[in-house]
Amino acid sequence: MQVGVDIYETTPAIDIEDSRTIKVTTPNGRITSDKLVICTNGYSHNVPSVRLKNHQLPVWTYQVVTQPLTPEQWDAIGWYKRQAFEDNRQLVHYFRPTADGRITMGGGRVAVAYGKDMDKDSHPKAWQHCEEHLKWIYPQLQDVKIAYRWGGPTSVNLDMTPEIG
Ligand SMILES: Cc1cc2nc3c(=O)[nH]c(=O)nc-3n(C[C@H](O)[C@H](O)[C@H](O)COP(=O)(O)OP(=O)(O)OC[C@H]3O[C@@H](n4cnc5c(N)ncnc54)[C@H](O)[C@@H]3O)c2cc1C
Numbered sequence: 017m018q019v020g021v022d023i024y025e026t027t028p029a030i031d032i033e034d035s036r037t038i039k040v041t042t043p044n045g046r047i048t049s050d051k052l053v054i055c056t057n058g059y060s061h062n063v064p065s066v067r068l069k070n071h072q073l074p075v076w077t078y079q080v081v082t083q084p085l086t087p088e089q090w091d092a093i094g095w096y097k098r099q100a101f102e103d104n105r106q107l108v109h110y111f112r113p114t115a116d117g118r119i120t121m122g123g124g125r126v127a128v129a130y131g132k133d134m135d136k137d138s139h140p141k142a143w144q145h146c147e148e149h150l151k152w153i154y155p156q157l158q159d160v161k162i163a164y165r166w167g168g169p170t171s172v173n174l175d176m177t178p179e180i181g
Contacts, residue, residue, distance in 0.1 A: 032065045058169030062132060071173055074129045078142035078167035079122030080150070081114065082160045090117075092156040106176075109149055118163065121150050129169070137167050 024042075031041035038052045056063050058074035090096070100112035102123070109123040125142040143165040151158055173179055 030064060032063065034065070056171075058171045059134070060171055062134070071179060072171045073173075074134065074169040075172040076127040076129075076136045076139065076142075076167050076169050077122055078125065078139050078146060079120060079165070080143055080146040080162045081120040081164045082118045082150070082157070083163045084117040085119065085157075085160065089157060089160065093154045109146075111150075111153075119150065119154075119157075122146055122167075124149055127167075134169060136169070139167055142167065 027042045027044070029040050029042060031039075032052070033039040033041075034052075037048045037050060040047050040049070040052065054060065054063065054068070058072075058076075060068040060072055061074065095113065098113050100110070102108045102110040107124055107126060109121060111119060111121040114120055124145045125139070127136045127139055127142070129136060143162070146165075147162050151160075
């Protein structure tokens with residue numbers, strides 16, 4: 017659908033000036049606007065000239081995904097419908113089946129960055145926690161191997177509620 021908007025992907029905003037109009041500087045040009053929506057998630061504290069530092073922190077969450085389960089393994093755990101579910105802790109654990117018959121789950125342990133160090137995508141202890149928690153929930157899956165592990169930053173604010181302004 018054409019709505020008359022040009023989208024420039026992979027263009028970093030390197031400066032944002034907020035006066036009567038908002039001016040966003042990029043490596044190849046500058047745009048002005050009356051309004052600006054910032055949707056930079058866990059990277060927001062590094063967005064230049066925007067005072068988001070005190071509003072949110074990048075918090076890394078980590079996930080694992082199993083090898084595909086056999087029909088017998090799905091039967092053993094009784095997960096016949098394709099619901100996703102999570103527990104109710106502050107640091108939740110979240111579970112869902114994948115289209116190709118695996119379980120992906122994550123949560124529990126997190127990493128937090130207070131500075132510019134955004135290199136926290138790898139966390140063996142968090143992945144170990146995920147695997148142990150998965151097998152605690154489903155002891156029938158003790159022998160199931162983890163196929164992939166990964167993680168990344170998400171934005172979290174102190175009162176854990178969405179914020180826009
Ligand atoms: C392992 C993991 C599991 C998750 N699981 C779930 C889940 O089950 N359910 C759920 O709802 N969410 C989950 N999340 C959270 C997930 O981050 C969000 O749901 C979703 O990706 C957020 O999308 P977004 O567009 O807001 O942010 P992002 O996808 O993080 O996009 C932010 C963008 O801002 C860009 N950016 C940063 N700085 C600048 C700059 N200066 N100039 C221009 N661009 C910039 C980045 O390049 C990036 O493309 C998970 C996250 C992780 C890491």
